[in-house]
Amino acid sequence: MAPVFGAPDKxxxxxxxxxxxxxxxxxxxxxxxTDSIGRDMLARxxxxxxxxxxxxxxxxxxxxxxxAVVGVxxxxxxxxxxxxxxxxxxxxxxxxxxxxxxxxxxxxxxxxFGVIVVVTALYWAWTARVVFGETLALRRRTFVEAAVAQGVxxxxxxxxxIVPHLSSLLLVIAALNGAAVVAIGAGLSYLGxxxxxxxxxxxxxxxxxxxxxxxxxxxxxxxxxxxxxxVLAFVLIGDGIARRGSVSLRRSWLDI
Amino acid sequence: xARYLATRIGLGVLTVFGVVLLTFVLMFVVPGxxxxxxxxxxxxxxxxxxxxxxxxxxxxxLAQLGHYLAGIVHGDLGxxxxxxxPVAQLIIDRLPATIELGLAGLALELILGGAFGVWDxxxxxxxxxxxVVNVGLLSVPAFSLAFVLLLLFxxxxxxxxxxxxxxxxxxxxxxxxxxxxxxxxxxxxxxxxMQETLAAPYTRTAVAKGLPRRxxxxxxxxxxxxxPALTMAGLDFAILLSGVVFVETVFGWPGIGQxxxxxxxxxxxxxxxxTVVVAAVLVVVATLAIDLIRMAIDPRTRxxxx
Numbered sequence: 001m002a003p004v005f006g007a008p009d010k011x012x013x014x015x016x017x018x019x020x021x022x023x024x025x026x027x028x029x030x031x032x033x034t035d036s037i038g039r040d041m042l043a044r045x046x047x048x049x050x051x052x053x054x055x056x057x058x059x060x061x062x063x064x065x066x067x068a069v070v071g072v073x074x075x076x077x078x079x080x081x082x083x084x085x086x087x088x089x090x091x092x093x094x095x096x097x098x099x100x101x102x103x104x105x106x107x108x109x110x111x112x113f114g115v116i117v118v119v120t121a122l123y124w125a126w127t128a129r130v131v132f133g134e135t136l137a138l139r140r141r142t143f144v145e146a147a148v149a150q151g152v153x154x155x156x157x158x159x160x161x162i163v164p165h166l167s168s169l170l171l172v173i174a175a176l177n178g179a180a181v182v183a184i185g186a187g188l189s190y191l192g193x194x195x196x197x198x199x200x201x202x203x204x205x206x207x208x209x210x211x212x213x214x215x216x217x218x219x220x221x222x223x224x225x226x227x228x229x230x231v232l233a234f235v236l237i238g239d240g241i242a243r244r245g246s247v248s249l250r251r252s253w254l255d256i
Numbered sequence: 257x258a259r260y261l262a263t264r265i266g267l268g269v270l271t272v273f274g275v276v277l278l279t280f281v282l283m284f285v286v287p288g289x290x291x292x293x294x295x296x297x298x299x300x301x302x303x304x305x306x307x308x309x310x311x312x313x314x315x316x317x318l319a320q321l322g323h324y325l326a327g328i329v330h331g332d333l334g335x336x337x338x339x340x341x342p343v344a345q346l347i348i349d350r351l352p353a354t355i356e357l358g359l360a361g362l363a364l365e366l367i368l369g370g371a372f373g374v375w376d377x378x379x380x381x382x383x384x385x386x387x388v389v390n391v392g393l394l395s396v397p398a399f400s401l402a403f404v405l406l407l408l409f410x411x412x413x414x415x416x417x418x419x420x421x422x423x424x425x426x427x428x429x430x431x432x433x434x435x436x437x438x439x440x441x442x443x444x445x446x447x448x449x450m451q452e453t454l455a456a457p458y459t460r461t462a463v464a465k466g467l468p469r470r471x472x473x474x475x476x477x478x479x480x481x482x483x484p485a486l487t488m489a490g491l492d493f494a495i496l497l498s499g500v501v502f503v504e505t506v507f508g509w510p511g512i513g514q515x516x517x518x519x520x521x522x523x524x525x526x527x528x529x530x531t532v533v534v535a536a537v538l539v540v541v542a543t544l545a546i547d548l549i550r551m552a553i554d555p556r557t558r559x560x561x562x
Contacts, residue, residue, distance in 0.1 A: 091274035094543075096497035098513070099535045100279075102520040103528040107282055183397035187502055190399055191517055206403065210506075217407060224400050232395035239391065 008039070008047040008200045025218040033218045035208060041218070044200040045226055051201045052230065055112050056181045059119040064177055066120065067127025068170060072158050074128070075135025086132065092125035097184060098191070105193035115185050115194045123180065127173055134169055138162050168241070175238030179231045186227050202227050264547075268540035275536040276328065279529050280321055294337050311335075333530035338522040343530035347512055351534070354511030357430055358500050364435025365496075366485060369442020376443065377450025377481065386447070390440040399502035402433045406506065430507045434499050441492070442485050449481040456480075483554035490546035494539045 016038040017023055023034040032041035074085035101118050108117045138144060139162075147157045186203030188194035195201035197208065202223035209219025291299075291307040299307075308314045311334075312323045327333060333343035376386045396404065409429060453459060454477060462472045489496075501513030508514070512531055519527035551558045 087270070087274065091271050091278065094271050094494055094539045095275055095532055095536050096494045096501065096539070098498045098501040099516055100532050102501075102516050103279060103532050104282065106520050106523055106525070106528055179395070183400075187397055187399050191502075191505060191520070193520055203399075206399075210403075213406070220403055221407065224403055227400055228396050231397065232391070235391055235395050 005043045005046040022216045047200040048202045055115045059116045062120040063123040067124035071128040071131025075132045089125045179234035334526035338524045360431035361434025365438030368439040372443035373446025377447045393440045398499040402506035453480045486550040490543045493542045
């Protein structure tokens with residue numbers, strides 16, 4: 001889709017007004033205006049969306065996968081496994097994501113790969129906690145008890161009896177976690193710790209445009225609207241699934 | 257109570273220790289030579305050796321961890337690579353600003369969320385407005401919300417200084433950002449609790465014995481309805497601090513969030529680590545404090561005294 005809107009990195013000669021200012025929203029030839037060095041905003045927004053979906057999709061899968069494994073294992077095995085795993089989960093939940101995210105990003109590096117690693121490391125614990133609670137409840141159900149009594153190996157019970165029952169919960173988590181990932185990815189990029197310029201990314205674009213806030217607010221407003229609409233989409237999907245499947249998640253998930 | 261406190265403090269210390277351990281391992285596995293960063297590219301091997309010895313970098317990992325932990329106990333978080341000042345001092349200088357903003361934000365989200373939740377909780381059916389506002393605010397990340405407010409109040413209406421400015425009004429926009437950001441969660445929780453308390457037998461008893469409506473609300477309903485909101489405030493304190501970091505950056509608020517962002521640009525590892533540790537301590541302490549406040553307000557959450 002994105003290439004339809006043009007090249008994101010091309011600096012247009014007609015992208016800057018005779019006064020040296022970026023073109024505003026609605027200019028002929030550059031419908032969404034240009035940024036401070038004359039790049040087409042529409043093309044950058046489109047490519048930024050691609051970047052966002054890329055890291056959101058991958059880190060959503062990795063963080064939820066890791067969290068689900070930890071949550072199910074801790075909830076099913078109980079005992080010292082539970083104690084160790086849930087203590088670690090608590091530790092991850094007790095440091096503000098952005099503060100640990102910045103420290104982590106300085107180690108793993110920036111860029112899309114860095115965002116994926118940081119987000120996975122920071123977000124798996126949320127899934128783990130929710131899944132843990134649900135697994136504890138499932139564990140008491142008779143079909144699980146029956147399997148245990150028959151001597152079915154633990155890994156098989158978890159895979160065949162517990163995980164399938166978590167699927168609707170995991171779907172809701174995927175949507176809400178996705179919303180959080182879009183937000184934190186843009187946030188880290190805004191702080192300079194995520195996707196790096198010149199790669200187009202909405203948070204990074206806001207950072208680029210914030211100095212022009214006085215005379216060219218569209219440089220901030222446009223990526224801002226993109227972020228909000230994308231997060232909104234994820235939240236609404238999550239809300240929709242939650243209502244259909246009567247899953248309730250009252251913990252606040254989106255934290256940035 | 258003493259036993260409960262001891263357990264909570266013990267768990268808190270354990271959590272902080274875990275955080276220290278994790279960040280230490282993380283920072284240790286990183287390639288790169290801090291001694292070279294500090295001494296500069298043209299330092300002689302002797303100087304490098306001296307710097308390493310000063311920072312205990314020539315010792316084993318365990319010994320280094322030991323030094324770091326011993327330092328923390330004494331309030332020493334090492335020395336910044338870039339600013340050549342003790343990390344603890346840098347953080348202490350910035351901490352009051354962060355705490356001020358954090359408390360203002362917490363107060364606002366409780367007040368806004370509480371007001372909205374109570375208003376909605378008194379209605380027989382869930383209001384559409386609250387649902388829309390909730391989903392709307394949920395979808396705006398903290399730093400985006402900061403920009404929205406900045407554009408609206410600072411730029412369009414020129415009500416507040418756009419660059420932060422000075423004086424008492426400076427905190428309004430940052431705190432409002434945090435307040436609006438956290439509001440929907442609290443509104444939801446308070447609303448649900450209101451409905452529950454309004455239907456509870458003790459409320460019916462209070463009404464039946466002829467207490468005025470206001471007194472019933474104040475003494476019986478509100479007090480109970482705010483308890484879950486406080487529980488959530490305790491659980492979500494880390495989230496609030498996360499928001500604070502973004503808000504500090506957008507508004508140029510000189511707190512630990514800004515310190516951390518700068519440390520990131522400078523690859524100043526002692527500061528990055530120190531801030532993580534201090535943030536963890538803040539979260540542990542705040543969570544405990546909020547729990548104690550809740551126990552004071554809501555007798556149901558108190559522990560049996562023995």
